[in-house]
Amino acid sequence: MPQVIIKPAKFGRGLFAAEPIPAGTVIGIATGPTINFATACKKNIRECDTLQIGPDRYLDLPDPLRLTNHSCSPNCGLRNLEFITLRDLAPGEEILWDYSTSMDEHYWTMTCLCGSPTCRGVIEDFRLLPPTLQQHYLALGIVLPFIAEQYK
Numbered sequence: 783m784p785q786v787i788i789k790p791a792k793f794g795r796g797l798f799a800a801e802p803i804p805a806g807t808v809i810g811i812a813t814g815p816t817i818n819f820a821t822a823c824k825k826n827i828r829e830c831d832t833l834q835i836g837p838d839r840y841l842d843l844p845d846p847l848r849l850t851n852h853s854c855s856p857n858c859g860l861r862n863l864e865f866i867t868l869r870d871l872a873p874g875e876e877i878l879w880d881y882s883t884s885m886d887e888h889y890w891t892m893t894c895l896c897g898s899p900t901c902r903g904v905i906e907d908f909r910l911l912p913p914t915l916q917q918h919y920l921a922l923g924i925v926l927p928f929i930a931e932q933y934k
């Protein structure tokens with residue numbers, strides 16, 4: 783796995799490349815205890831430290847992957863449970879993925895201030911994304927399987 787470091791980010795802490803990382807590199811694998819939605823909600827008011835992997839299944843992510851932040855123009859994505867880079871990253875670049883690619887819960891939304899030119903303004907369920915963006919993420923293989931299978 784390539785070197786990554788935890789540093790202060792725009793909001794809280796984030797994960798950053800510590801060396802050049804080529805596109806298509808696995809930077810980490812999502813693991814952790816499996817918990818249900820009710821338990822995920824009790825962990826944190828926004829239950830955003832957990833990763834949804836099924837209709838009522840969440841992974842309670844450990845550090846450092848728990849600290850990865852969202853962007854509407856991600857440079858990383860989750861292929862099954864592997865965080866992979868979507869393009870070459872330079873040292874110092876923050877590792878960012880689109881939280882909506884793992885969200886189908888009819889519950890949580892968050893105002894997005896990611897600053898990307900294509901920022902949607904809100905982070906919400908995959909089913910609410912523009913269809914062209916859904917197809918883009920599905921073609922890249924970075925939509926969690928429990929969601930992707932609904933679009934076959």
Ligand SMILES: [Zn+2]
Binds near residue numbers: 855894895903
């Ligand atoms: Zn955004």
